[in-house]
Amino acid sequence: MTQTSLSFLKGHGTENDFVIVPDPDNAIELPATAVAKLCDRRAGIGGDGVLHVVRSAAHPEAKAMAGEAEWFMDYRNSDGSIAEMCGNGVRVFARYLQYAGHVEPGDLAIATRGGVKRVHLDKRGDVTVSMGRAEFPEGEVTVSVGDRSWPARNVNMGNPHAVAFVDSLDDAGTLYDAPPFSPASAYPAGVNVEFVADRGPRHVAMRVHERGSGETRSCGTGACAVAVAAIRRDGVDPAETGEQVTYTVDLPGGTLVITEYPDGRIDMTGPAVIVGSGEFDATWLAETAFV
Ligand SMILES: N[C@@H](CCC[C@H](N)C(=O)O)C(=O)O
Numbered sequence: 275m276t277q278t279s280l281s282f283l284k285g286h287g288t289e290n291d292f293v294i295v296p297d298p299d300n301a302i303e304l305p306a307t308a309v310a311k312l313c314d315r316r317a318g319i320g321g322d323g324v325l326h327v328v329r330s331a332a333h334p335e336a337k338a339m340a341g342e343a344e345w346f347m348d349y350r351n352s353d354g355s356i357a358e359m360c361g362n363g364v365r366v367f368a369r370y371l372q373y374a375g376h377v378e379p380g381d382l383a384i385a386t387r388g389g390v391k392r393v394h395l396d397k398r399g400d401v402t403v404s405m406g407r408a409e410f411p412e413g414e415v416t417v418s419v420g421d422r423s424w425p426a427r428n429v430n431m432g433n434p435h436a437v438a439f440v441d442s443l444d445d446a447g448t449l450y451d452a453p454p455f456s457p458a459s460a461y462p463a464g465v466n467v468e469f470v471a472d473r474g475p476r477h478v479a480m481r482v483h484e485r486g487s488g489e490t491r492s493c494g495t496g497a498c499a500v501a502v503a504a505i506r507r508d509g510v511d512p513a514e515t516g517e518q519v520t521y522t523v524d525l526p527g528g529t530l531v532i533t534e535y536p537d538g539r540i541d542m543t544g545p546a547v548i549v550g551s552g553e554f555d556a557t558w559l560a561e562t563a564f565v
Contacts, residue, residue, distance in 0.1 A: 279559070284319060285366040286362075286549065288529070296374065297327060298328065302564045310354045325367050342390045347364055347385065352488070359432035360495065361405060365403055370548060381394055387432075391403055403494070418455070420447060431499050434485075440469050441471065466495070468500050470500050476520065476521045494530065502540065504521055530543065
């Protein structure tokens, strides 16, 4: 069925920005070309990705989670590719549910491809997400910029990350292109690459090149990957010390606070903002070929 009217919202979390498309009954499909057009900053609304808001019961990938979480975050990168998880996206998604009157501030659960995420929504300002546990797949990885290379920590936060500690964030260069990594077989489905510099005790700064979106001003899963990599580098792994540990992660678009607990659970706290809302023009919509 061709879509003749559709509304959208625009939101961001530490300037990782999203086009939000409410579609409770999962009535539209989002081909990669349509997502890329929505995210185009000149010919579309513009964003690092799309948050397609669907009731879990109405989406084949989320049905099994419907008993636990009413809403499913169907996340897409700006090139139209599908990702397992988006940490900033899930905070903005929660803020949207409040904005639309679907939930009250407090505790809620959101279904994602990375499983059900528990969220605590302050009335305004911050949202905390329980991000689950990091995994550290085996294997040495190297990332490069020009003729310089760094060893990178392989971290999986539901989605893949390569975390490289550098002296200066300028070492990452322009980040127009995805930094090459080796071995080439390390990330068959691509990877998000983080460059990290120290700012003080338990305080780091990072830049990220996101799979499917390019350099963004923030990445929530990336900030978690960076924090757990820094925690292990600094020898304060909560599983060993028995103490929870909190790191502050500065990104170009703001600051995220990450806590890891002795059982490996990770909480991420940061802002989530709804900027505004609108209706797509019917002609633009028809040309954009939503299915
Ligand atoms: N910006 C997101 C991550 C989005 C997905 C990522 N680009 C991928 O393909 O894995 C975040 O805030 O976590």
